[in-house]
Amino acid sequence: MSTDKVFVAFSPGSKLGSLQSFAPKVIDVRSAFNELAVFPHLESMKIGNSELSEDDQNLLKLVNDGIARFNNLTLINLGLARNVSTYNDTFSALIDMFDVKTLVATMQPVAKENAEHASTQFEHNKKFLKEFSEYVDTVNARIADMDNEIGGLDQQIAESSQKLASQNIVETLWKILKDVYKLATEASSSKAQIATLLNVTLADVAGTFGNLFQERERLEKVLKGLRALRDQLQKLKAKFTKLSKGLTPVLDDSTSLLDVWGDVHDRMTPLASDTSMVAPATSTALKDAWSKLAKAASDYVAAISSSGRTVAPSQESFSTVTRIPITKEEIVMAEWALQQPPSYSLTASYEAPPAYSISSSDEEVVKKVLNPPNDAKAQLDKLADNTGKIIDQFDQLLQQPFVEQLTCTDPQDPEGKKKTSIYAMTTYYRSQYLQLQLDTLPVARNLKSYAETQKALLPFVKVGKDVGPSDVDIKTFIDTNQPLVQGFKKEAATLADRHTKLKQSWDLAINAVQKSIKECNENIDKWQKSVDDMTEEKKKSILYAALLGAGALLAFAAAAFLPGGMLAALGIAGTLGKLTIDQIIKANKLSQAINELKSAIENAKQTRTKLENLLPFLLGIAQSLSDVTKIWNDIAQSLNTLDAFYKVLGGPTGPVILDKLRPTIIKNWDDVSKSCTAYINRVSK
Secondary structure, X not given: OOHHHHHHHHOOOOOOOOHHHHHHHHHHHHHHHHHHHOOOOHHHXXXXXXXXXXXXXEHHHHHHHHHHHHHHHHHHHHHHHHHHHHHHHHHHHHOOOOEHHHHHHHHHHHHHHHHHHHHHHHHHHHHHHHHHHHHHHHHHHHHHHHHHHHHHHHHHHHOOOOOOOOOEHHHHHHHHHOOOEOXXXXXXXOHHHHHHHHOOOOHHHOOEHHHHHOOHHHHHHHHHHHHHHHHHHHHHHXXXXXXXXXXXXXXXXXHHHHHHHHHHHHHHHHHOOOOOEOOHHHHHHHHHHHHXXXXXXXXXXXXXXXXXXXXXXXXXXXXXXXXXXXXXXXHHHHHHHOOOOOOOOOOOOOOOOOOOOOOHHHHHHHHHHHOOOOOHHHHHHHHHHHHHHXXXXXXXXXXXXXXXXXXXXXXXXXXXXXXEEHHHHHHHHHHHHHHHHHHHHHHHHHHHHHHHHHHHHHHHEXXXXXXXXXXXXXXXXXXXXXXHHHHHHHHHHHHHHHHHHHHHHHHHHHHHHHHHHHHHHHHHHHHHHHHHHHHHHOOOOEHHHHHHHOOOOOXXXXXXXXXXXXXXXXXXXXXXXXXXXXXXHHOOOHHHHHHHHHHHHHHHHHHHHHHHHOHHHHHHHHHHHHHHHHHHHHHHHHHHHHHHHHHHHHOOOHHHHXXXXXXXXXXHHHHHHHHHHHHHHHHOO
16 A cells, blocks of 8 residues: 555645634634623613524523533534544554554544544534524624614604604604614603613603704713714624624534544555554654644643633623613613612711610611612622632532543433443533523623612602602602512522532432442452452453553543553553464463453553543532522522511601611612622622
């Protein structure tokens, strides 16, 4: 067989010739996705007609789904790239030991397994992301149409066009905005939503444009709000365009990563019956080719793993822009808050009238009613701190050597029969946790919005005869708050439940790894004893088969040994690679065989130790997940206790207690709002 044909058969090929250029494109798309994840008002924007999601979803949920799919795709690509390095180690160790026929029989299954392992999930994610990219064009077209309409309206307002004079401000804006934003079904009910979008008060958008033209200050505020909204929409369009353009080459690169293994597999087939050895010069050239590609693959993995999961939120992130009210109760409270409130100092002091004696127990009752959940600030701060630590632990675990080839029972398999690699198992849980964290962002955003509303309204919440024209009666305030609290409590409880289930599932994963270690340990002990038996009985079997038959390798993927994935690491090479026990004895290499077997046993024990060393990471993640679950349970419980105490303020001392505690309560809600912002920023980094 010619050396050229041998080189072509075993070379990496050309499909990954530009692997070094893959990482920057992935990082750019990741950046684009995560800038969108914290972009303002996406939770209030419609999906429109799309097969990608259910009707009740909003644009933020769709973006989060896209992030989850892209993260999964990235993890698949990282696994495929890591396989390049493993394949290089294996191939380099075997090429000078075996003939071409044996090399084909050994390496073809590795290439096939690499391709098939990721194929199904890869195609599923690729299909979604291609559809997502196409849908982005539809979103951009809708944004462009609305932008043009707002631009035309802006010009007409600036020119005080008489065509607008008789038109109602809210109704005109509602007609333009309702196709993109989740506005009320009637224009008259959307005034708080539109005022929020423009960052103005209700009074600023009241009446007709004719009235607006007569009030220069109000006119300038509305124009400023419209132009800021246009600027925001244009930024959103630019981000979607960047994402759409970036996805196409990344998907092409991902296809190349997957296809390379089918290509490598197929090129070996013509040499399946060649019994010659690889020529030294060809061997050197092949080793160099795979070594260069392995270096590029390692650089790719390092770049993707160290580039950060997301980007810091931009200035216009949704942690700094007021959320658009959507539900009936949110709209009502927003309408109150958007009225011109009286000036109020958080440092205001209060002295109770002489006729009243306020007990500390009464004050505590009111605090429990109107204050944020107990220790909410501390809980949110702790949650923000834990979030980053969990992802760091996942990433450290995934960087362990040979983690793709260490196996255990799949904790997701209800029958407990299916095997999975530690790498595949960990990437699954990592993606589940990332998706869970993305889903916490809107909830944190809702709590921040709720806190801001409490701050805005509490200064003019009054009781009984103290209620003035611009005030809010305590009963109305309570009745409107109740469904908001219930809704947030439900969301918090749902998240706590999801954290609990994820932690419980991770516990199953830990148990599976521990069981795998135990079985491996027990069988290695049996194997140790069987070595002496084999030498005495001169068993007619190749040593690889003896190792597998002894059950000493249950904690490892089959490819780790037979194709040589961990061959070099375990020290099983040379004479033991292809001889039977009987042949070894007849060749007077019994002593060498025993020494190499003993060495292999010791190396296997060392590998088992590496597997055991993974457990602290698993246990650390489980503990962190327990902490997060407790935080959400505490928040849900704190919100639950608010309901029973709201009615207390209807008593005779309600107005006095409320006025006394008002500054402290408002300050506490301000602290919660800031902690929500800190949490959002932490998750977004």
